Amino acid sequence: MIICLFLPLVVKADVLQIKPDAPKSYQVKKGDTLWDISAIFLNQPWLWPKLWRLNPQIKNPHLIYPGDKLRLVYDEQGQPMLVKGKPELKWSPKVRTKLKDQSAISTISLDVIAPYLRYESFFTEQELTLLPYVLGSDEAYKSSIDGFRVYVKGDMEVGRAYAIYQKGEALLDPQSGEMLGYQVDLVATAQALRVGNISEKIPSTLYVTDIQQEIHAGDFVVPVNEGQLLPSYFTMQAVAGDVRGAIIQSASGGREFGKSEVVMINRGSDNNVRPGDVMTIKRTSPSVVESGTGPVYTEDAPRWSRMANAGESDYQMPEESLGQAMVFKVYDKVSMALILKSSKAIRLQDTVTAP
Secondary structure: OOHHOOOOOOOOOOOOOOOOOOOOEEEEOOOOHHHHHHHHOOOOOOHHHHOOOOOOOOOOOOOOOOOEEEEEEEEEOOEEEEEOOOOOOOOOEEEEOOOOOOOOOOOOHHHHOHHHHHOOEEEHHHHHHHHHEEEEEOOOOOOOOOOEEEEEEEEOOOOEEEEEEEEEEEEEOOOOOOEEEEEEEEEEEEEEEEOEHHHHHHHHEEEEEEEOOOOOOOOOOOOOOOOOOOOOOOEEEOOOOOEEEEEEEEEOOOEOOOOOOOOEOOHHHHHOOOOEEEEEEEOOOOOOOEEOOEEEHHHOOOOOHHHHHOOOOOOOOOEEEEEEEEEEEOOOEEEEEEEEEEEOOEOOOEEEOOO
């Protein structure tokens, strides 16, 4: 399932671009992914299926193991492809003392994003007003253990699994100032024991099966897997050229983060963002102003100089690439993405755009 989930298809319009400094060969190391290895050879790692074409030496690119030696070659049409180095057969009476690591490398590790695919992380303000919520429990105190009952204002389906969320931080679009919605935190999972009847003021009953933090009155209740089923695969492609947004939140809550961090982006299906879209993360270089002693960074300039320039740079400083991220979950105005590569620490407000 880990392999199938990230099996990308190929965008016909994209053409392989081998890096000028790409090596002629590479030996697979433990911890490598197909994305990592493809990024060594390609400017567009999301096109790895074109590089790992089916051939007699790599019948299944998902079954590449640490220790395998890969070679960059070109076919009859001059197109690049990766093949395994031909094995050297040596007969020897010696006993093999070390077996090959049998853990095949994968495209991307699923365990990083699986919780976000199964459970929600974002709701709009309007959606929250329509959700059932916790009224209390069968004990008159807050509980932080499994195996107790909570009562919910809302009609539940007996036997069905539910997730309990707490409303977190409000998310604002840093560019427009628009209120996008709220980040939510999963606090527990539960199973419905009894159906309520809200018209008669009878709450439903949930039995808490797993708790991560205290459940509070007012916490929201959502069916598990409703619109949250894992896809069989992602189609990996470059995001549409006119999409431009920013990182507005990280799953860890930090302001700086790197590879394998899950982040939120202020663009979603309303902007034609799709699961599998690959975005480049960029940041404008620090602004510079001219001072009496020469050019200085705006933040280091004298106050009068900053006021005269209204905090703007005297020069149009370039926007540099910092890494890449793949969208894996899309809402109307927000998306969740996994950082695939970072050359330096990624920050909130960094720009995301087409590769």
